[in-house]
Amino acid sequence: MTMASVKTFFDDIETLKRELIRCMKCGNCMSVCPIYNIEKKEASVARGKIALGEAVLKDEINIDDETLVKLIFNCLVCKSCMMACPSGVRFDRIILGLRSAIVKKKGLPFVKKALFGLLKNPEFFDKGMKAFAAMQGLFLKSEGDKKRKPKGFLKAINPRLDEKFIVPELSKESFRDKVNEIIEAKEPQCSAIFFTGCSVNYLYPQVGDDLIYVLQRNNITVITPKSQNCCGMPVMVHGDIETAIELAKRNIDTFEKSNAQYIITVCGSCGSALKHEYPIILEGTDYEERAKKWSGKVYDISSFLLKVIKFEKPKGKVELKVTYHDSCHLKKSMKVFNEPRQLIKMIPGIKLIEMKKPDACCGSGGSYHLTHSDTALKISKSKVDDIKTTEADAVCTGCPACMMELFEGLHRFGGNCNVIHTVNLLAQSYRAENQS
Amino acid sequence: MIDKTFIEKCRNIFGRDNVLTDKAELIAYSYDATPGIPRETPGVVVFPENTKQIQELIFLARQTKTPIYPRGAGTSLSGGPVPLSKGVVISFQKMNKVIEIDPDNLTATVQPGVIIADLNVAVSKHGLLYPPDPGSMATATVGGSVAENSGGLRGLKYGVTKHYIMGMEVVMPTGEVFRFGGKTVKNVTAYDFTHLFVGSEGTLGIITEIICKLIPAPKYRKAMIAFFNKLEEAGKTVTDIVRNHVIPATLEIMDKVTIQTVENYAKVGLPTDVEALLLIEVDGMGQDSVLWEAEKCVEIIKQNNGSYKIAETDSERDSLWAARRAALPALAQVKPSTVLEDATVPRTKLVEMLIAIQNIAKKYNLMIGTFGHAGDGNLHPTILVDPTDKDEMERLHKAVDEIFEIALSLGGTLSGEHGIGVAKIKYLKNEIGRSGVDTMRRIKQALDPDNILNPGKLVPMED
Ligand SMILES: Cc1cc2nc3c(=O)[nH]c(=O)nc-3n(C[C@H](O)[C@H](O)[C@H](O)COP(=O)(O)OP(=O)(O)OC[C@H]3O[C@@H](n4cnc5c(N)ncnc54)[C@H](O)[C@@H]3O)c2cc1C
Ligand code: SF4
Ligand code: SF4
Numbered sequence: 040m041t042m043a044s045v046k047t048f049f050d051d052i053e054t055l056k057r058e059l060i061r062c063m064k065c066g067n068c069m070s071v072c073p074i075y076n077i078e079k080k081e082a083s084v085a086r087g088k089i090a091l092g093e094a095v096l097k098d099e100i101n102i103d104d105e106t107l108v109k110l111i112f113n114c115l116v117c118k119s120c121m122m123a124c125p126s127g128v129r130f131d132r133i134i135l136g137l138r139s140a141i142v143k144k145k146g147l148p149f150v151k152k153a154l155f156g157l158l159k160n161p162e163f164f165d166k167g168m169k170a171f172a173a174m175q176g177l178f179l180k181s182e183g184d185k186k187r188k189p190k191g192f193l194k195a196i197n198p199r200l201d202e203k204f205i206v207p208e209l210s211k212e213s214f215r216d217k218v219n220e221i222i223e224a225k226e227p228q229c230s231a232i233f234f235t236g237c238s239v240n241y242l243y244p245q246v247g248d249d250l251i252y253v254l255q256r257n258n259i260t261v262i263t264p265k266s267q268n269c270c271g272m273p274v275m276v277h278g279d280i281e282t283a284i285e286l287a288k289r290n291i292d293t294f295e296k297s298n299a300q301y302i303i304t305v306c307g308s309c310g311s312a313l314k315h316e317y318p319i320i321l322e323g324t325d326y327e328e329r330a331k332k333w334s335g336k337v338y339d340i341s342s343f344l345l346k347v348i349k350f351e352k353p354k355g356k357v358e359l360k361v362t363y364h365d366s367c368h369l370k371k372s373m374k375v376f377n378e379p380r381q382l383i384k385m386i387p388g389i390k391l392i393e394m395k396k397p398d399a400c401c402g403s404g405g406s407y408h409l410t411h412s413d414t415a416l417k418i419s420k421s422k423v424d425d426i427k428t429t430e431a432d433a434v435c436t437g438c439p440a441c442m443m444e445l446f447e448g449l450h451r452f453g454g455n456c457n458v459i460h461t462v463n464l465l466a467q468s469y470r471a472e473n474q475s
Numbered sequence: 476m477i478d479k480t481f482i483e484k485c486r487n488i489f490g491r492d493n494v495l496t497d498k499a500e501l502i503a504y505s506y507d508a509t510p511g512i513p514r515e516t517p518g519v520v521v522f523p524e525n526t527k528q529i530q531e532l533i534f535l536a537r538q539t540k541t542p543i544y545p546r547g548a549g550t551s552l553s554g555g556p557v558p559l560s561k562g563v564v565i566s567f568q569k570m571n572k573v574i575e576i577d578p579d580n581l582t583a584t585v586q587p588g589v590i591i592a593d594l595n596v597a598v599s600k601h602g603l604l605y606p607p608d609p610g611s612m613a614t615a616t617v618g619g620s621v622a623e624n625s626g627g628l629r630g631l632k633y634g635v636t637k638h639y640i641m642g643m644e645v646v647m648p649t650g651e652v653f654r655f656g657g658k659t660v661k662n663v664t665a666y667d668f669t670h671l672f673v674g675s676e677g678t679l680g681i682i683t684e685i686i687c688k689l690i691p692a693p694k695y696r697k698a699m700i701a702f703f704n705k706l707e708e709a710g711k712t713v714t715d716i717v718r719n720h721v722i723p724a725t726l727e728i729m730d731k732v733t734i735q736t737v738e739n740y741a742k743v744g745l746p747t748d749v750e751a752l753l754l755i756e757v758d759g760m761g762q763d764s765v766l767w768e769a770e771k772c773v774e775i776i777k778q779n780n781g782s783y784k785i786a787e788t789d790s791e792r793d794s795l796w797a798a799r800r801a802a803l804p805a806l807a808q809v810k811p812s813t814v815l816e817d818a819t820v821p822r823t824k825l826v827e828m829l830i831a832i833q834n835i836a837k838k839y840n841l842m843i844g845t846f847g848h849a850g851d852g853n854l855h856p857t858i859l860v861d862p863t864d865k866d867e868m869e870r871l872h873k874a875v876d877e878i879f880e881i882a883l884s885l886g887g888t889l890s891g892e893h894g895i896g897v898a899k900i901k902y903l904k905n906e907i908g909r910s911g912v913d914t915m916r917r918i919k920q921a922l923d924p925d926n927i928l929n930p931g932k933l934v935p936m937e938d
Contacts, residue, residue: 060811060862064508066550070592070613079522079568080500081549087503094502107499125804126813 052102052140055092058133061126062089068120068130073400074113077417082110085120085130092137102137103145111137112150113411115404116276117367131372132319138278147279214244215265222251222261228348230260231301232294234337236309237269238439246439249466250305250340256469257344257351266293270312271320272368277406280320287317291329301347302337305462307369307438313337315372339369339437340462341378355471356388357464362431363391364422364445365398366438379437379461386468394425403444419448426456433457435464476541476561477518485521485563488531493522493569504564507551508611509898510814511862511871517544517558522569526644526652526683529565533650533681533927536563542930545677547588547619550611552815553896555623555676559931565681567618573597574684580658581689582641587618587682594687604692606633609892610803618682624674626892631850632724632758633690635892637673644684645672648923656686671918676894677929679922696724696758697769698792701776701783702749706730708779709751710826713849715775716755717822721768725756726850730829732836733802733844733857740805743798751829753781753849754799756792802846803857809842810859814871818882819853819891831881832856838877839870853891879905895933903935 068085069075081087091107094100100107111134120130142150214235231254239247247263254261267290271283290313294302304310314337317330344350363380370376376398383391402408402418426434426449434445434456446458485494495501496519505514518541523529536543542562549556558564567588574584578601585594591612594605608627609615615625621643626635642656655668672680703709713726729737729752738745745752753776757768769785776783786792807813820828829845832854836843847854856878860871879889879902889899889906904912912935919926919934926936 057811061807063510063807063813064506064549066508066548066611066614069548070590079566080495081503081566082500090503090506091499100498100502104499106497110499126807127804 052092052096052136055133055136056096058129058136059089059092059096061128062086063126064090065125067123067125071119071123073115073117073119073402073418074411074414077414083113085114085124085128085133088114088137089128089130089133092133095137102140103149108141108145108150111141112277113414115367115400115402115407117400117404118371119367119398119400122371135275135278135280138276139280140278142278142280147277150278214240214247215263215267217244218247218251218263220263220265222255222263224255224258224260226258227260228258229301230262230297230299231303231343232267232297232299233261233263234267234270234290234302234304234309234313235263236304236306236439237273238443239305243439243442243460246305246442246460246462249460249462250303252466253340253344253462253469254303257348259348260299262297262299264293264297266296268293270306270309272308272312272316273406275312275316275320276404283316284320284324287312287321287330288324288326291317291326291333294333295329300336301343302333303340303343304337305340305437305460306440307339307366307373307375308440310337310339310375311368311372339373339375339378341382341437342375344465345378345381351469353382353386353465353468353472355386355468355473355475357386357468357471358388359433359464360390360392360429360431361433361435361464362394362426362429363397364394364401364426364434364436364441366436366441367398367400369437370398375437379435382461383435383464386464389464392429392431394429394431396425399425401441401444401448403440408444408447416451419444420452423448423452423454427454431456433459435459435461437461476539477563481535481539481541482519484535485519485532488528488535489521489523493524495520504546504549504558504566507549507554507556509552509554509557509896510812511868512554512557512897513559515558515561517564518561520564520566522566524569526646529646529681529683530650530652532563532565533646533648536927537648537650537925540925540927542927543681544929545618545622545681547616547622548590548611548614550615551619551623551896552817552893553623553676553890553898555894555896555929555932556619557897559897567616570683571616576601576603576689577658578603578689582658583687583689585617585685585687587616587621587685589617591615591617591620598689599692601689602692603689605639605687605689607636607639617685617687621673621682621685622675622677623894624892626848626851626853628727628848629724630848630853630892631726632722637670639688640669640673640685641688642669642686643672643682645680645682647680648925648928652683653680654684658686674894676896676933678919678933679928681928691760693724693758694760695762695765696756696792697765697786698725698754698756698795699769699772699776699783699785700795700798701753701755701781702746703751703753703779703781704749705780706750706826706829708781709753709849710829712753712775712779712781713825714823715779716772717850719771719775721757721771723755723768723772723850724758725754726848727754727799727846728752728825728829728849728854729754729799729802729846730833730844732842733806733846734798736809736844737798737801737805740808741797741801743794743801745798752798754795799846802844806844806857806859810861812860812862814858814860814875815893816856816858816875816878817847817853817891817893818856818878818887818889819851820882820885820887822850822852824885824887825849825852825854827885828852828854828882828887832878835874835877835881839874841867841870841874843874848891851891852887897932900931900933900935903933 072084075084271286275283408415546556571588609625
């Protein structure tokens with residue numbers, strides 16, 4: 040892998056100082072942090088982690104202190120704290136900067152071991168499988184597009200994750216393998232790249248299918264480049280900025296091969312990576328300007344339909360009681376929360392029942408549910424309880440990573456409720472219209 | 476002090492999961508929300524779940540002369556929960572149950588770690604309200620706010636925390652458990668201990684249970700915002716409203732610097748050429764009386780040459796309040812650090828105080844935005860500084876000294892609601908004098924002979 044030669048924000052934790060200093064320790068973040076809400080320890084929340092960052096810069100504690108490493112990784116990067124912060128502290132920068140500093144000093148395998156060493160309970164293994172599948176960019180060496188093998192460190196964590204291990208869902212055809220790279224509309228309103236993200240590609244191809252269907256109904260030319268890869272968010276949240284930069288550059292190269300006008304995402308994390316993180320991690324490189332250019336073209340599907348194009352209203356009836364879960368990255372980073380609700384309400388027959396705290400994190404947060412399963416399970420349970428109280432038939436969301444976590448949670452804590460993506464509902468309505 | 480045996484005993488008392496000892500975990504208990512005060516890392520942090528555990532800890536601490544620092548949410552603005560001499564931090568975050576709501580006696584009995592906003596959610600189901608509402612109510616605990624005697628935005632009409640505490644259970648620094656007060660409206664048995672422990676800043680006893688007074692939640696309200704070209708006119712509006720026997724629930728002021736900063740940051744549509752704005756909200760049980768009060772306020776605003784906007788709907792009300800809510804966030808954006816003071820003067824001296832603050836800002840070349848609870852004479856001069864700028868920090872300290880001096884000279888007080896803690900301990904004598912300080916020392920020594928409870932706060936033990 041080629042290393043980034045130009046300095047980025049993440050190269051030097053000294054640059055975090057100006058961000059750390061903005062925190063006035065008011066504690067507002069405590070009221071919204073899903074982890075703090077469960078654990079009630081100061082180091083669980085942004086304010087405490089900022090204090091740790093300050094202590095590191097003052098040489099009061101080492102960045103590779105074992106407990107410190109665990110605490111810095113005890114964060115979902117859900118950005119809820121940033122929404123409540125009166126000082127506008129960019130905590131996402133701080134946490135990723137600290138993580139990347141740890142990785143730089145000790146190497147990724149050290150971090151993995153420190154984190155996944157927490158993974159003692161075999162009960163979570165099954166849950167782990169699913170997450171591994173989704174985050175294959177992190178765990179699996181890419182060896183061409185078809186063959187993927189676990190990275191060596193996995194074996195140290197769990198003997199079953201050895202060279203022979205293949206993620207089940209991966210063995211089948213991925214979404215990008217089966218879909219035509221370009222699907223032309225007859226009289227196109229415009230053309231758009233579909234950035235699938237890993238979860239749709241490997242786990243929820245149905246979301247991909249429905250997205251294509253919805254875009255076709257609206258006369259959009261859809262380009263699904265085979266050479267796109269993981270958005271980089273999963274590696275980035277683990278502090279592996281080098282790899283994130285590499286992935287970002289490759290994706291931008293891919294976008295530039297097409298002359299599409301827009302990029303559409305169906306995943307809050309992918310969307311916020313392309314829109315907000317790329318320009319930052321590529322700062323100072325010759326990709327910076329290009330990242331900024333593409334950033335302006337990225338839309339979540341719901342805002343694309345409602346704000347960018349002339350949108351064909353869904354007319355087919357879907358008799359369903361639905362509740363909507365706000366993906367953290369979709370709402371708190373992309374600021375998309377009205378549009379999906381508008382779309383859902385447009386569909387005849389659907390009743391939208393809001394749950395108590397629709398924007399409370401589901402507890403997924405990359406591999407958080409693996410590395411900190413005790414807390415993650417409690418977060419998940421409280422989410423599931425809120426969903427169950429609505430007595431909805433289905434919980435709808437705009438992010439496949441949340442879908443996974445909600446599915447797992449509902450299964451574990453017993454809820455008679457399906458998990459679907461907003462585009463699934465739209466496609467269902469369009470299809471119902473065809474039939475009637 | 477704190478050695479292996481001590482920690483082992485803590486683990487026996489509280490259980491392994493409720494004792495923190497790793498340095499990285501402890502660093503996160505070295506601060507509260509007060510800028511510019513020393514930080515110190517505690518030796519151990521414990522999470523009690525019941526009174527008995529606290530009692531056992533006190534016995535242990537007395538034997539070993541280990542200081543104890545109670546901590547609610549650590550949002551104090553005077554340094555209260557900071558463990559200045561290391562020692563033990565008791566975090567009340569896991570002692571957070573609403574024990575009982577008694578709608579007929581209008582009381583709620585809670586553990587100290589209950590978050591103020593959560594208490595209000597719980598009592599709202601009965602149509603009731605616990606009025607004290609500090610700006611930090613979404614995180615601050617009932618215990619912490621009782622210990623600080625916190626105020627809030629509703630102070631003018633509804634009073635502050637001390638008006639809503641009817642009784643407590645306290646673990647004394649000598650280890651006895653002591654209950655006083657209760658659910659009765661009237662109680663003159665013994666000294667008025669409630670008022671001794673409210674505002675005691677964790678120096679006299681550890682509060683383990685609190686009986687709060689509730690009131691029926693007001694059914695109607697009306698909000699308005701008024702703009703003035705002269706500070707004097709805003710000030711006169713405040714006193715005229717009260718003189719006309721209207722007591723608004725909220726009567727807030729923002730000065731020019733604050734208005735401009737808010738508009739610049741939040742774009743809520745404020746005129747940036749005015750000297751001051753007032754946010755006024757009247758509330759009550761009867762629609763007619765609320766409307767009458769609102770009309771009276773409008774009349775007074777007009778008499779004082781103010782212009783105004785009145786909220787007709789809930790969303791209009793929200794947009795008026797948005798300006799006030801944005802005050803602190805907006806000011807905090809301007810410079811890396813924000814020093815929020817709370818010097819308080821009699822209502823009639825409000826304008827004098829505001830002008831004095833403006834002069835101090837000029838004199839020391841500092842940016843100061845002032846907003847606050849005008850009806851209470853409680854101002855929050857908010858000084859914006861860069862801690863890495865040594866010269867500016869020096870000017871800051873001089874400015875703060877002068878603000879206190881002026882507040883006292885106008886018959887006011889050092890602190891209207893944030894408390895003394897460590898931040899203002901050196902000014903204490905200026906307000907209450909030698910005899911006051913001596914009295915405080917005698918009370919402290921009588922109740923806490925070993926000086927183990929929150930030492931170094933509120934009571935200056937040496938000159
Ligand atoms: C953004 C912001 C806005 C604020 N707005 C206001 C406001 O409008 N009005 C106002 O008055 N204050 C305000 N404050 C100050 C602060 O929030 C209040 O003083 C609050 O009540 C403190 O509660 P806490 O739970 O955080 O207590 P802490 O800060 O943890 O502790 C405060 C003091 O209480 C003691 N203590 C805590 N629990 C106990 C216990 N169980 N027994 C004995 N002693 C105990 C501590 O030792 C300490 O001395 C604000 C602070 C911030 C950061
Ligand atoms: S990003 Fe989320 S989990 Fe992390 S500190 Fe902020 S609120 Fe807590
Ligand atoms: S809300 Fe922001 S300023 Fe306040 S403590 Fe949290 S990170 Fe710091």
